[in-house]
Amino acid sequence: MDTSHLAEHAGAAGSFFASIFVVATLSMRTMIPLRVFAILTNIILIATAVPTHNYATLILHAVLLPVNTYRLHQMLQLVRNVKKSVNSDLSMDWLRPFTTERKCTAGEVLFYKDEKADSMFYIVSGRFRLVESGIELPVGALVGEFGMLSPSNTRTQTLECVETGMVLSVTYDQVEQLYVQNPAFGFYLLRLFSARLFENIATLEQRLAHHATPQVAEPKPA
Numbered sequence: 001m002d003t004s005h006l007a008e009h010a011g012a013a014g015s016f017f018a019s020i021f022v023v024a025t026l027s028m029r030t031m032i033p034l035r036v037f038a039i040l041t042n043i044i045l046i047a048t049a050v051p052t053h054n055y056a057t058l059i060l061h062a063v064l065l066p067v068n069t070y071r072l073h074q075m076l077q078l079v080r081n082v083k084k085s086v087n088s089d090l091s092m093d094w095l096r097p098f099t100t101e102r103k104c105t106a107g108e109v110l111f112y113k114d115e116k117a118d119s120m121f122y123i124v125s126g127r128f129r130l131v132e133s134g135i136e137l138p139v140g141a142l143v144g145e146f147g148m149l150s151p152s153n154t155r156t157q158t159l160e161c162v163e164t165g166m167v168l169s170v171t172y173d174q175v176e177q178l179y180v181q182n183p184a185f186g187f188y189l190l191r192l193f194s195a196r197l198f199e200n201i202a203t204l205e206q207r208l209a210h211h212a213t214p215q216v217a218e219p220k221p222a
């Protein structure tokens, strides 16, 4: 039986469906649906390349399929870990693949107040202190997000290393990409930012109230 006609039809149908999936993939705005559609496109093109003996397409999509699958797995893991962090304030180890290590020695200043900001830090070890407020940041804390979200993109405080340690730095460009791709990460950042903002407002209110309290004069001895 001549199967060449069947192979031709399978190839044409496959190309038609693959074209639809390519358009769908390229029109996806977020990373997870984009990878899902890319994987479906790879599978269709592999399946249709076999009967038509289109080996170039077969090899290309056989290479792209594991790449897309791995990237999808990474994204899903990221979203899962971010959700855990949002719910229970767990460690942010999931951020590690997107960061650069930086060693800090005691006395070193990571950034100064009012300086232009382009990255945030995740504290891995050592001790770090915000100079103006005196707040000591624990291991596992993320610091430097105000610089990204404030209109002037400048630091609101100075960060000093008190005891030698290590931080992971992540650029705002990278954070913006994660923010757009993962609404859960964006939500985590907003919660962190607003919690600290409220804390700072409460501290300022306390200071103001303290200064506004009328000083009661000591009664003079008779």
Ligand SMILES: Nc1ncnc2c1ncn2[C@@H]1O[C@@H]2COP(=O)(O)O[C@H]2[C@H]1O
Residues within 6 Å of the ligand: 117, 130, 135, 142, 143, 144, 145, 146, 147, 148, 154, 155, 156, 157, 158, 159, 196, 197, 199, 200
């Ligand atoms: N109340 C707070 N507690 C912990 N960290 C804070 C607090 N307020 C500000 N910060 C951090 O201090 C950082 C100083 O640099 P940024 O302004 O870029 O970002 C700021 C926040 O990440």
